[in-house]
Amino acid sequence: MRISIVLPAKNESGAIGDTIAKIHALNIAKEIIVVNDGSTDSTKEIAEQAGAMVISHPYSKGNGAAIKTGARNATGDVIVFMDADGQHDPQDILRLLAKIEEGYDLVVGARQKGSQASIGRGVANKLYNSLASYMSEHKVEDLTSGFRAVRAEKFREFIYLLPNGFSYPTTSTMAFFRAGYSVTYVPIHAAKRIGKSHIHPVKDSIRFFLIIFKIATLYSPLKMFLPFAVVLFLLATGWYGYTLYEYNRFTNMSALLYTGSIMIFLMGLISEQITTLMYKKDE
Structure with a gap:
């Protein structure tokens, strides 16, 4: 399999260089694509120096838009999406790819208890997972995880459905369930991010309710x-x-x-x- 790694990044200069270096050390990726989503710091320069191919948005379009840009430009048979802020351990990529080789179409890194997240986000994620499990009649372990490996051809079938914001994981997971593709989960530990979070409590509260309705309308x-x-x-x-x-x-x-x-x-x-x-x- 040809592997493409896609990292959406906005002002991630503190972690992106180390993340790319760890991915290179695995020696499995055909290409590492960093989608620079309108960063105002040195994210672009550090990523290029670390050996990644950088595609820049002229202004910030959102995490989902960066994912779509990366998916459109990736040339691998399998695309691995992960955060550039140090939360995801590149070593876990191997475990996700092992499931792809077993025949799965989408493999999601499911954050386990003890991963770095606020109490509010933890409760929201549990509600997301419970509702998605009810809607899809499949056990959903982590609906909103951004660390995932997917067969590129099948992911692009649903690219028009993906929002430009942070809820692309929800949309893509439910789309795969709806299409009857094989989905599985690999337990991971998410570390504390490096740098400032782009999450906003008020906006995220509104986004929570929107995601709830999106889950329903996307599936059944x-x-x-x-x-x-x-x-x-x-x-x-x-x-x-x-x-x-x-x-x-x-x-x-x-x-x-x-x-x-x-x-x-x-x-x-x-x-x-x-x-x-x-x-x-x-x-």
Whole structure:
């Protein structure tokens, strides 16, 4: 297999040189591509001196945009995506590639207990994983990990779905599940990052809810809409039973709840068909 390593980087001058050196020491990569996402420090120069091919964005477009740029320019059969901030151990690349050789299409480095993350992010990740497991009916160990190896041809099938922000791991994982491709996980330890984090608590709180809905719409919207429709239907039936027994009549509230239940179910059904069309491959 020809291996391409893609590192999205924005102001990672403190760690990127050492990260590239460790990857070179493995002697497995056909190419190391650093996508410089509008850095204002010496990230570009250090990466070039370390022997990586650098592709620069004229301004910061986002982590997902950097991933897409790297995937479009990679020439390997397998692409390994990893952070340039020192969190990911290049030695783990070998373990991810071993799973690719076993026949898997996507291998994700699943962060284990003890990895460096705030309590809030840890709780959010558990909720992501639980919801994704429910939606996909597969055990999802780490939905948002950016350390992954993937077959390049299959990854590019879904490149148009990927957002420009930080939720590209979520989108790509659910897309692979939806397409029926083989996904597995390798346990890793994520170290404390070097340099300043690009995560913002307020923005990330909003992003959390957006990712929740993205998981649903990317995989099976009906599984998200149906429980709400059922709850409204049961409430409508319960209220109707109460008003019929007490007042011998059908109220506007029952009509509203029944109507809401039907509308939500139909929205889920239509969304399911749209999602199916999104994943239909051109012949």
